[in-house]
Amino acid sequence: MYHMVREHIPSAKFNKLRVTPRAFEQQLHWLSTQGFHFFTMQELRALWKAGQLPAKSVAITFDDGYEDNLINALPLLQKYQAKATIYVVVDRHDNDWATYKKAHHNNGELMREPKLSDLQVQALVDSGCIEIGSHTMTHVNLGKLNDEKLRLKELTESRTQLQQLTGQPVESFAYPFGIYGQADVEAARAAGYQDAVTVAEGIDPAHPLPDFLQLKRIKISGKDTLLAFRIRLRTGKRGWK
Template sequence: MTYVLIVFIIFLVFYSNRYGWWKKSVSYSCPRILMYHQISHHIKGAKFNGLRVTPEMFEQQIAWLDEQGINFVTMKQLLAYGDEIPPKTVAITFDDGYEDNYTYALKILKKYNACATLYLVIDRHDNDWSIHKKEHHNSGELVKDKKLSDEQVKKLIDSGIIEIAAHTKTHANLSQLNKTEKTTEICGAREKLQQIFNIEITSFAYPFGIYDRDDLELVKNCGFHSAVTTHDGIDCNLLEPFELKRIKVSGKDNFYAFKLRVRTGKRGWRK
């Protein structure tokens, strides 16, 4: 009997650490910013399947959000509300610029009248940026996944439901750069995107979520109106929107974990 009780307590502690069923929901007056990378099938034995949300999972998630009466917005639209953000507002974001955002995500977003913001790397082809963070991440896995062509990006823009945003020129690790290099990566990326696609770029995402005070100032001074990080969570106040938290959507999560993340900002106790 004691044995069964001990096993049960261990299970409960483990489960409650992984799934924050016990946590209080963050009020739906606070907007959610969801962070996605790829909408694609998993690759057997691959290291980065967490970045790959399958099209089936993605549709299940968007359909569920739609059922909840979610007000889908782009980052520009979110910022335009000022301090009068309608309840149940969600901004879907994609980082980097994978081709599957066009081939799989777009039609699902359209089907549910949703929209999204795409933080696009300019030099995204043949660029293994995973090693910019950790040298040992040189598996070459992500470099093989196809990235969007400029033509596909134009089609995303023409759909009217995708905001294009900046994510530096090369997916740089900003902590390794000097001031001039940072300016090229941050301000240069904005100018270049505006020039290529003839649109105004006002939203930015820090690559790897790595940034310091100077980077934040630079982002502001280059003319961006907002910047998102990779810190897990939900911000209720968007008055200084240059360090916005996001809700990570992992391809390794189940649907319950997704709902917990939307409800509380994180899946479990700490992440």
């Protein structure tokens, strides 16, 4: 699970979400030399269900829809013939989602980060190595949403709009903040998603088949060294445990 691929901002709060281009390239290089196979989420799911997933399979994901995903990440993905899935928030401009989680100490840092324009989203799709998934309409905190209609709108409307924008089926979803309950899993299913990722840290086993609407992820921090990255790829988590 990545967010941004860009240089850090001195003394900024969210540098964990900023993996530098140099670190990202080191990580891709390592994955590639280790023999990992890169898949989009749709590809990963299809092979997994068919029992044809190679032992070393990885799906790189980016949350939110930052412009650097196109400018900095895509050229590196192409260099290593890698693929990725980007979970795009439909209303991503001038939207300060950091405030929804922690209202205090927020200074609009994430709101000021440039987001992908619609044309840029289309350019990513045209590259042939990017799948676009949904991250809701507004980056809503589903845990605080009690309105059933609004919940379905966040899930369904975002899927419809992203399908129109990309001309591709949108089957993959990421729960904003990783906050969700059983009602959200059911709503994601009802909205037509075939797979959804959480922020529960870990690696789902090849067998038995996981719940494809509650997949675990490995958090990649902008503060990790390559060694820390390798440990996370092995354990799913930070550190050796």
